[in-house]
Amino acid sequence: MSATATTATESPYGAFGALRWAVARDLKLALRSRAELGVQLLFYVIVVTLFPLASSPEKTLLATMGPGVLWVAALLASLLSLPRLFASDFADGTLEQIALSPYPMPALVFGKILAHWLTTGLPIVVLAPLLGLQYGLDVPALTVVTLSLLIGTPILSLLGAIGASLTLGVRGGGSLLALLILPLYVPVLIFGAGAADAVRAGLSASANLSLLGAGLLLAFVGAPFATAAGIRIALD
Amino acid sequence: MSATATTATESPYGAFGALRWAVARDLKLALRSRAELGVQLLFYVIVVTLFPLASSPEKTLLATMGPGVLWVAALLASLLSLPRLFASDFADGTLEQIALSPYPMPALVFGKILAHWLTTGLPIVVLAPLLGLQYGLDVPALTVVTLSLLIGTPILSLLGAIGASLTLGVRGGGSLLALLILPLYVPVLIFGAGAADAVRAGLSASANLSLLGAGLLLAFVGAPFATAAGIRIALD
Amino acid sequence: MSLYRYSSPAAFYPLAGMMAPWFAGAALLCTVAGLWIGFGIAPTDFQQGEAYRIIFIHVPSAWMSMFVYLVMGFWSVLALSFNTRLSAMMAQALAPTGAIMTFVALWTGALWGRPTWGTYWAWDARMTSELILLFLYFGVMALRSAIDDPRRADRACAVLTIVGSVNIPIIYFSVQWWNTLHQGASVSLTAAPKMASIMLLGMLVMSFAAWFYAIAVVLWRVQAIILERERGAAWVAELPKLRSAVA
Amino acid sequence: MLFAGLGFSVAAGKALVITGPNGTGKTTLLRILAGLTLPAGGTIRWRGEAVVPYAAGLREETLYAGHFAALKDELTAEENLRSLVSLSGAEPSDADLRAALAAAALAEKRLLPARVLSQGQRRRIGLARLALLARPLWLLDEPATALDTTGLGLLAELIARQLDSGGAVIAATHQPLDLPTDAVDRLVMG
C-alpha cells in the first residue's frame, strides 16, 4: 500500500496533476456512454435546422440570420449542458472530496471546465462551418464565425461554470442558472455574432475578435477561482 | 390511526384523487422556491429578446421572424425545464412510491404534467402577446400566436414527459431527451408557428389550429400512459 | 403452434440463418433487373431528361423508410405487451436499416431536387417529416446505446418507437395536407397509374429489391444480436458453426 | 442470475427477516416482491393467487420502504409525511400526523425543512409513515439504518404492532431487529 510524502517543503500536489486528474476523469465519463457525444452534436444540428423551419425560408434572410443562429444555438447547447457540469458530483459526494483534495481546487475545477468544453464546445466549433453552408454563408463569413466560436465557446464554458457552482443544490437550478449566466453571455454573443456581420458588411472582424480574446483571458484567469469559491459555499 | 378499506369492490382510489394529489404537491414545491416562477419567465423573455440582438434588427424581418421566435423560445423553455420533471422524484425515491401507490399511475403522472404546464407553459402563453408587440406583430397575428401557444404548449409538456421518463437515470439525460423529443416537437412547432404565418398571409389559421387541437387530444390520451410505462421501465 | 415455437431466439436463430441467403439472392437479382429496366430500357423523360432516373432508387428507399418504421412499431407492440425477447431484437435489428433507407431517400431526393427545383433542400413538409423520421431512428438507436441493461433498453425503445409512429401518417399524407413542392402520390391501388408502365415496372422491381435486401440484412443482424445477447446460454456454446470458428 | 431455487411464504401475523452477506440479493428480492423489478422467472402469490407486477390489489395492500426516504428537501417534515401517506391512499387527520411525528421524536422538528434534518431524523419520518399505514404487508429494506437506540426501539414496536393486528412484515437487514422470536421466520441468503 502506498503512502504519500506529507512533510515535503514544496507541495507535491501541483496544478498540473490536478488538471490531468480532472480532465482524464471527466473525459472518461463522457466517453463511457458512447451516445453522449453524438447526442450533443445532434442537438446542436437540430436547433440550427429548426430556425429556418419556424421562420420563412427566403435566401437572403437565411444568410442574414446564419451567424446569429449558429451562435444562439451554441449558447443554448452550452446552457443545456451546464447544469450537469457539477450536479452529479454534488449529489454523489465527489464534490466534497474534490474540495478536500490536497490538489489546488481551482486547478481541479479548471480541469472539469476544460473537459466540458472539449466534449461540448469543441465539437460545435468543428461542426459550425458545415451548418453554416446550409445557411448560404460564404467562405470569409464561415471562417470568421468559426473563429469567433473557437474563441467564444470556452468563455461560455468558463462563465457558465461560475453560474453552475452558484446554483448547486438550489431548486430550479436549470433556469436560475440560465438567468444568472445569460447577462454574461450576451456580450459574448454580440461580439461573436457581430464578427461575422462585420465581415459580411465588408468591414474587418479583428476588433470583435480581439475583444473576444480579451474576454477569454479574463474568464480564464477569474472563472476557476470564482467557481471554486462557489462550490465551497454550496458545500457549507 | 387511520386504516384504509381494502375489501371494497369498487376501488376507492380514483383518478381524480390522484390528479389532485399530484397537482397540489407539485404546485406547492414549485411555489416553495419563490424565485422559480420568475426565473422561468425571465428565461423566456431573454431568449425572445436575444434573437433580434443576434440578427440584424430590420422591421419587416422582425415581423416575419416574430411568431417563429416566440414558438422556438417556448419550445426551448420547455426542453430546458423537462429534465427536472421527474429527476428529483427519481433520485429521492418518490417515483418508486408513485409507481407503487394504489392510485392509477397515469392519473398521477398526468397531474405532474399538468402542474408542469401550469408553472412553465401557462406563464409563457400569458407573456407571449406582450413580447410579440416588441416584434411589431399586429393584433390578429398576436391573437393567433397566443391561441396557438395555448393549445400547443400543453402538447409540448405531454410529449416532453414521455421523453423525460424514458431518459430517467440515463447518462447524457438532458441532450438525449432533446434528441428524442425534438422530432416530436417539430410538427407542433410547424403548425404553431404556421398558424400565425397563415394569418399574416391573409389566410385562415383554423386549419393549423384544429390540427394542433387534434394533436393535443392525441397527446392527452396517449402521453400519460406512455409516460407511466416509461417510469416503470426506468425503475426496473 | 409451430409458428409460436419460433418466438424463442434459440429456435429462430437457425431459421434466420437459413432464410437470409435466399432473400439476399433475390435482392441481388431484383437489383440487377431493376437497374437494367431503369437505366437500360426505360425511355428518357421528355420533361426532366435523364435526371428522373433517380426515381428508381428514391421511391423504393422512401417507401421502405416508412415501412421499416411501421414494422419496427409492430414488433415494439409485441415486445411490450408479451415481453418477448425476440420481438425486441427484431425491432433493434430494423432500426439501422430504416435509418439507412431514410438517409438514401433524403440524399437521392436532395440530388434530384437540384435539377428539378433548382435547390438541394427546402423546408417542405414532406422533406421535413422525412428528416424527422431520420432523427427518430437516431433517437431510438441513441436511447438503446445509452441504456446498458438490454431488457430495460428493449422496453424503453419500444415505448419510444410506438410514440414516434405518429410521424408516419404525417410523412405519407403531407403532400395532401399541405401545398408542397414535393409531388403527390402517382402510384395508387385505386386509380390508374399516371406513369409509363415500363417506369412503373422498374420502380416495382426496385422496390422488391429493397424489400428483399432489408429482410436479408435484418435477419443477419438479428442473428448477430441473438448471439451477442445469449452468449451465456448453453445452446450458443453448442453451435457447431461457432465451435469450428474457434477451432 | 442472482438467485434461483428460492421458495418461501409469510403468514399473517408473522415477520420474515432476510439476512445474508452484502450483495446476495436481499434488496433485489424485496423489489421483486414489491413489483418494481421484473424477475427472470418464478411466481409470486398473494393470498394464494399468482399476481403480476403493479397489480392493483397488490399496490393497495403492500407498503414498500426502500433505501430512499422519498423526502423532498424543500418540504417540512410534516408536509413530507402527509404527502407520502396520502400518496399511499390514507387521509390521516392533522392530529394523527402530529402524534406519529411525536412518537418518532420529531415533534420539535415538525416544521423544519427536510434538508436540515440529520440522517437519522430523515429515517424517522419513514417510521412515522409506517405508523400511519395499516397495510397487510410491509416490505422493509434495511429499516434500522442510521437509527439510534430509541429509534430502533420504536421500529421494533411498530413491527410488533403490525404483527399483532394480523399484518405481515418482510424485512431485509444487517442489524438485529429485536423482535419476539416466536413471530419471526428467518431467510438467510447467499
Place this chain on the structure above:
Amino acid sequence: MLFAGLGFSVAAGKALVITGPNGTGKTTLLRILAGLTLPAGGTIRWRGEAVVPYAAGLREETLYAGHFAALKDELTAEENLRSLVSLSGAEPSDADLRAALAAAALAEKRLLPARVLSQGQRRRIGLARLALLARPLWLLDEPATALDTTGLGLLAELIARQLDSGGAVIAATHQPLDLPTDAVDRLVMG
C-alpha cells in the same frame, strides 16, 4: 446553535468514537473538523496550531468519508477506487488497487459498474479507499452503514491498522465498532 462548550482532542494512535441520539450534531461536528462547514465559533487546532478551513496542510493530512460514497454509477468499482484515491493524492499501482478490492471482497465485482452494486458493496469501495490512504487523521461518518459481519470485521481491522501506524481516527456511529478498548476515547453528544 446545535452544540456549544464542546472540547476534545485526539492523539496519534487513538480513536475517538462519537455517539449520541439522532440529530445531536455528530455529522455537523465531523464536517466542521473536515473544514466543509464553517463553525459559528470555536477553534480547531491541528498539531497544536489553529487552522482555517481548507488549509493546505489540513487537506493533505486528513481524510473525510461522509454519508456519500462519491461513486460514479458509470465507472467500474476499480475505476472508481483509482479515481478517488488519486484525487486524494496517492498513486497506487494496479496491484495495490486489486489487493485492496480483494480485501474488501470485491475481487469478482471489480469490473462491474457501480450502478449494479449492492448498497453494502458500494460502502466496501470506501473501505478499500481507506486501506490505500495512509493519512494521519481519518474522519468517518457512520462507517458501519449497510455492512455485513465480514464488512464490519474489515472496518475494525482497517481502523486498528491505522491506529497501530500512529494515525488517529474520529468516527461517528450508532453501531458498535469492535475496537480494542484501550485505544478508544468516547464522546457522547446530546
